[in-house]
Amino acid sequence: MLGNNLTGYDDTIVAPATAAGVGAIAVLRLNGTNAIDICNRLFPAKDLHKQASHTLHFGSIVENGRTIDEVVVSLYKAPRSYTGENIVEISCHGSPYIQQQIIDACIRAGARMAKPGEYTMRAFLNGKLDLTQAESVADLIASNSAASHQTAMQQMRGGFSKELSALREQLISFSALIELELDFSQEDVEFADRTQFYKLINEAMQVVKHLADSFQMGNVIKNGVNTAIVGKPNAGKSTLLNTLLNENRAIVSDIAGTTRDTIEEILNIQGILFRLIDTAGIRESDDTIESIGVQKTMEKIREAGVVLYMFDVNQTSVEELQEQIDAFKKDNINYLLVGNKTDIAGLAANQAKFAGIENILYISARQHEHIEDLKDRLVHKVMSGDINTEATIVTNARHHAALQEVMKSLIDVKNGLDNQLPGDLLSLDIRRCLHFLGEITGQITNEDQLDFIFSKFCIGK
Numbered sequence: 001m002l003g004n005n006l007t008g009y010d011d012t013i014v015a016p017a018t019a020a021g022v023g024a025i026a027v028l029r030l031n032g033t034n035a036i037d038i039c040n041r042l043f044p045a046k047d048l049h050k051q052a053s054h055t056l057h058f059g060s061i062v063e064n065g066r067t068i069d070e071v072v073v074s075l076y077k078a079p080r081s082y083t084g085e086n087i088v089e090i091s092c093h094g095s096p097y098i099q100q101q102i103i104d105a106c107i108r109a110g111a112r113m114a115k116p117g118e119y120t121m122r123a124f125l126n127g128k129l130d131l132t133q134a135e136s137v138a139d140l141i142a143s144n145s146a147a148s149h150q151t152a153m154q155q156m157r158g159g160f161s162k163e164l165s166a167l168r169e170q171l172i173s174f175s176a177l178i179e180l181e182l183d184f185s186q187e188d189v190e191f192a193d194r195t196q197f198y199k200l201i202n203e204a205m206q207v208v209k210h211l212a213d214s215f216q217m218g219n220v221i222k223n224g225v226n227t228a229i230v231g232k233p234n235a236g237k238s239t240l241l242n243t244l245l246n247e248n249r250a251i252v253s254d255i256a257g258t259t260r261d262t263i264e265e266i267l268n269i270q271g272i273l274f275r276l277i278d279t280a281g282i283r284e285s286d287d288t289i290e291s292i293g294v295q296k297t298m299e300k301i302r303e304a305g306v307v308l309y310m311f312d313v314n315q316t317s318v319e320e321l322q323e324q325i326d327a328f329k330k331d332n333i334n335y336l337l338v339g340n341k342t343d344i345a346g347l348a349a350n351q352a353k354f355a356g357i358e359n360i361l362y363i364s365a366r367q368h369e370h371i372e373d374l375k376d377r378l379v380h381k382v383m384s385g386d387i388n389t390e391a392t393i394v395t396n397a398r399h400h401a402a403l404q405e406v407m408k409s410l411i412d413v414k415n416g417l418d419n420q421l422p423g424d425l426l427s428l429d430i431r432r433c434l435h436f437l438g439e440i441t442g443q444i445t446n447e448d449q450l451d452f453i454f455s456k457f458c459i460g461k
């Protein structure tokens with residue numbers, strides 16, 4: 001039912017499953033009730049209806065006597081397929097021209113072009129995947145690091161759903177107890193003493209808080225971390241960028257104000273992507289271009305997940321550094337202090353000079369000293385502890401928003417218990433809580449929401 005008004009559910013859809021452009025082979029996918037009929041019209045070699053599911057067939061694609069290509073057809077018969085519907089995959093030669101010819105022929109034979117995310121949406125509507133699993137498919141396709149791959153994979157296998165359904169069950173048992181009391185309200189019985197309710201709610205709150213808190217890490221894993229390298233001119237920011245990347249990416253010189261525009265490069269450290277941003281050194285300047293550069297630096301500081309504050313240990317006074325620290329603290333900036341050029345006066349002398357200031361990491365960007373320590377510190381700055389491969393990490397803003405609503409409802413329930421609210425009112429808050437949990441996994445959905453989620457997928461997925 002739901003499907004019919006969503007996307008024209010009975011239509012058979014077609015789209016390339018492989019990337020646009022020339023490849024050795026391209027895969028075109030037909031999906032829907034008539035997928036086998038449509039392919040049969042173009043594939044004279046065999047009657048695909050008579051073939052078993054999950055088999056491969058070699059033959060030609062022929063339309064009105066014109067042979068378009070020699071192909072391999074793979075057959076998935078409903079309900080044994082990714083979407084639960086009939087699927088025929090046509091592996092053709094990877095010319096964009098041939099692909100278009102075959103797609104056009106499929107459309108003339110009764111298919112229509114698929115919309116973005118339509119295959120996966122159908123898999124969801126047919127109960128092959130829940131909503132978090134369907135969403136993880138897009139994350140999996142976009143994954144570009146060990147950590148983002150790991151969390152998407154965990155979610156696709158249903159890790160997150162499992163955790164939520166455990167929570168759901170707890171809450172349902174809670175509301176069952178309350179509603180049982182309601183049925184016997186005249187007799188003034190209490191089936192569960194309030195301390196047991198408290199225990200349940202507290203446990204639920206802990207689980208939800210843990211999940212919601214993991215979003216910070218999830219965001220780091222999925223989107224990487226904006227890491228701004230900032231400091232005064234000549235501190236060695238561009239040298240550090242080059243050292244971290246192991247290439248001469250940025251111009252380095254002893255002229256103060258060398259870097260004008262920001263330079264961004266991605267670095268994978270221990271499976272996490274850091275977007276390193278080399279910036280113009282901060283100082284007052286009469287030079288228009290340099291001033292614009294400094295303004296841009298300020299912007300990058302505000303947008304950064306971490307600010308690497310670099311200073312030349314030989315040229316910086318303790319007071320000056322302390323002032324900078326106070327400014328960062330006042331603006332709530334997540335910073336890491338990096339004292340550079342320790343090769344000149346030596347580490348011991350530098351440590352003695354800045355003894356009053358905690359957590360300075362001393363390096364020599366030019367001599368490649370303590371660069372591995374810097375990488376470790378960066379990872380620790382954005383991750384609380386190691387990436388636990390077993391733990392569920394929330395990476396999706398929609399899930400995070402819903403979890404926050406769940407939390408609000410739980411707080412209402414707890415307050416209700418504190419204020420001896422009657423059971424029917426408590427029960428309302430619990431239902432609200434269950435509603436938001438259901439929105440995450442897709443037990444509760446609306447059309448707009450689904451359209452929004454799946455429209456962000458690519459065509460053919």
Ligand SMILES: Nc1nc2c(c(=O)[nH]1)N(C=O)[C@@H](CNc1ccc(C(=O)N[C@@H](CCC(=O)O)C(=O)O)cc1)CN2
Nearest residue numbers: 017027054074076079080081082083084087089128137
């Ligand atoms: N060629 C091809 N490769 C692909 C996909 C695809 O659709 N086609 N996938 C698409 O994303 C992924 C694999 N996902 C799949 C999920 C389920 C089934 C499937 O046939 N499921 C049946 C039968 C299961 C069985 O026999 O054990 C089912 O669930 O009933 C196939 C692929 C990645 N690789």
Ligand SMILES: Nc1nc2c(ncn2[C@@H]2O[C@H](COP(=O)(O)OP(=O)(O)OP(=O)(O)O)[C@@H](O)[C@H]2O)c(=O)[nH]1
Nearest residue numbers: 233234235236237238239253257258259281365366
């Ligand atoms: N001795 C020593 N010199 C360094 C070190 N790191 C950088 N330098 C030198 O310091 C000078 C300035 O380096 P840059 O990397 O251009 O400095 P910057 O912070 O990017 O400067 P601006 O772009 O002008 O803001 C260059 O001559 C570097 O070779 C270091 O660890 N030790």
Ligand SMILES: [Mg+2]
Nearest residue numbers: 237238258259
């Ligand atoms: Mg520079």
